[in-house]
Amino acid sequence: MIKWLLMLALASGSAYAATPRQILDSLVAQAGPASAARGEKLYRGKFSGGKTADSCTACHTDNAKAVGQHVRTSKAIDPLAPVAHKDRFTDPEKVEKWFKRNCNDVLGRACSPQKKADFTAYMISLQ
Amino acid sequence: MHNDYRITWKHLLTLLLAVGGSTLLITRAPAHDQANFPMPGGKTYVDECGSCHTAYAPGMLPARSWRKLMAELADHFGEDASLADPRRMEITQALELLASDGSQATVRMRRINAAIPANAAPQRISETGYFKFIHDEVRPSIWKRKQIGTLANCIACHPRANDGRYGEREIRIPQN
Numbered sequence: 001m002i003k004w005l006l007m008l009a010l011a012s013g014s015a016y017a018a019t020p021r022q023i024l025d026s027l028v029a030q031a032g033p034a035s036a037a038r039g040e041k042l043y044r045g046k047f048s049g050g051k052t053a054d055s056c057t058a059c060h061t062d063n064a065k066a067v068g069q070h071v072r073t074s075k076a077i078d079p080l081a082p083v084a085h086k087d088r089f090t091d092p093e094k095v096e097k098w099f100k101r102n103c104n105d106v107l108g109r110a111c112s113p114q115k116k117a118d119f120t121a122y123m124i125s126l127q
Numbered sequence: 128m129h130n131d132y133r134i135t136w137k138h139l140l141t142l143l144l145a146v147g148g149s150t151l152l153i154t155r156a157p158a159h160d161q162a163n164f165p166m167p168g169g170k171t172y173v174d175e176c177g178s179c180h181t182a183y184a185p186g187m188l189p190a191r192s193w194r195k196l197m198a199e200l201a202d203h204f205g206e207d208a209s210l211a212d213p214r215r216m217e218i219t220q221a222l223e224l225l226a227s228d229g230s231q232a233t234v235r236m237r238r239i240n241a242a243i244p245a246n247a248a249p250q251r252i253s254e255t256g257y258f259k260f261i262h263d264e265v266r267p268s269i270w271k272r273k274q275i276g277t278l279a280n281c282i283a284c285h286p287r288a289n290d291g292r293y294g295e296r297e298i299r300i301p302q303n
Contacts, residue, residue: 073180074276
């Protein structure tokens with residue numbers, strides 16, 4: 001009965017909530033073990049493929065726990081690390097949407113499941 | 128003689144009615160005096176359009192501007208902001224309904240619309256006549272402050288812009 005109610009609750013929400021750990025687990029299931037260190041290298045790396053920015057830090061700053069600012073519009077961006085902003089990495093659909101857009105904006109191509117897993121592991125590791 | 132200046136219940140009642148009446152008039156001032164714009168219902172608009180920039184009030188541009196913009200999202204001011212249907216259609220319809228030339232436009236929206244030439248479909252609100260007129264007191268040095276940065280960053284000074292609220296009393300200009 002409880003299981004049924006839970007499934008009903010999950011199905012009725014437009015985007016069901018997950019924990020950052022669950023989102024990481026599903027990425028690891030596609031990619032293999034994740035490395036927070038590799039994720040940090042990606043976060044701090046400089047790239048030339050994208051049209052909007054040359055790095056993640058251009059908008060999200062050197063500190064993923066800080067408020068960022070969009071390079072084109074100057075709009076303030078909430079911190080990316082879940083420890084600083086509890087909504088981050090809790091909606092699988094939103095996570096995929098922003099990997100798709102931002103990887104294209106910065107790298108000029110899609111990110112592999114491995115890159116996504118590493119990046120997520122780094123964000124979760126921040127305390 | 129001094130009887131002429133005596134305060135009576137009648138005087139007090141008149142005063143009470145006058146103060147009460149004025150208070151009611153002030154607190155019930157029509158919404159357009161507070162620069163409130165109708166916004167699309169639900170979360171879709173703010174979620175999809177309000178992540179990279181302010182979720183602009185539809186009433187700041189005519190329907191033809193929004194139609195053009197929503198048809199060219201793959202090259203949105205140089206960025207790929209493409210959006211799949213049905214969400215794209217849903218947002219386009221909401222923008223058209225609440226546009227400056229919509230049938231339910233407020234007095235302020237009509238003024239915004241009147242300053243846009245009928246043969247133009249402006250894509251930047253900041254290039255419309257009303258925007259320039261209403262911001263003419265803002266010094267260039269203020270626009271350059273880091274937290275403001277661009278004319279597109281409404282929400283920097285109008286914290287409730289995503290709710291369509293641009294009232295003068297709610298303006299908070301960042302100090303740096």
